[in-house]
Amino acid sequence: MLTNNCDINESEAAPIECARELMGTLPRLRRILLEFFPCVEGHLALTLPQFFALSCLYSGESLPSHLSRRLMVSKPTATVVVDGLVKRGLVERGAGPDDRRQVTLRLTPAGRRVCEAHRQAVEQRLCRAFAGLGTDELQRLLLALRDLQRVLQPDAQEKET
Amino acid sequence: MLTNNCDINESEAAPIECARELMGTLPRLRRILLEFFPCVEGHLALTLPQFFALSCLYSGESLPSHLSRRLMVSKPTATVVVDGLVKRGLVERGAGPDDRRQVTLRLTPAGRRVCEAHRQAVEQRLCRAFAGLGTDELQRLLLALRDLQRVLQPDAQEKET
């Protein structure tokens, strides 16, 4: 069977236990990512990358290169995701601010509406879920999410083309 | 806005704060899922769904329908993922045990080797990451992961909308 040099049996809260717990919960967490967040029905429906990109533009970003860094995807991937948003009439491309190689991405009025509606729907859905947790559990979750994010840094190399 | 600081007052541990924290960390967590887990290089490389499917078969599952439920994907998607594993020589299809409609999925020796190597590599990588956390933080993370899983049940969400 599998062996591991991290295996410590003294406590449940050992790295190996967390590792196995995380591996065990991943399919479900992944499913949640897949269907919990792009949760708005009908014409508002967005994929998760589209939702992230739209939120990113909503919060002030405007250059594709910044978008690709924020979303941590390659530039061609950012182009594809933006293409989808443009095709849906949620984003417009325009001339860049400083440099004629650059492109400015702007939300259309529809894009702004969809982004706000979507963010609100996701927040409300999450709030309903988190209403099932007490204050201590919420605080624990908040801190744990930050720990997880800090400790699972992907390798520092960026997705560049 | 939320800080990376660890001192948190009581008002921050509200459902809405957790919701926003989770939404804010999602792109990074998603990136981690994408590249942290299928971390074995070269011929051992597996995508995340392939890794999950292989692990599932390793742990005793053998029917495509069970696989699709465990992975929480549609049956056609399970077929596609299994196709990829078969093409890589890691899985074989055979006759079903009880019912001639069924198909039995079996790991090949290579599939078994790749699965063990991959699981071990992922566990070790997670252990290295979690080594940066203290016992209290690990315990908190363990409990928070369980809370998150319990409270974000996709099936628990209302379907009548």
Add this chain to the structure above:
DNA sequence: TATTGTTATACTCTATAACTATA
């Protein structure tokens, strides 16, 4: 008729390499 699994179809995400235009 219902179930198991696959096919057919269509779409999105993803990356690397090559390209265009600009700097």
Add this chain to the structure above:
DNA sequence: TATAGTTATAGAGTATAACAATA
């Protein structure tokens, strides 16, 4: 030469609908 962004290409994951074989 270097950079910003797109195009070309290839491959994987995803779902719904339709289908075949079996129950």
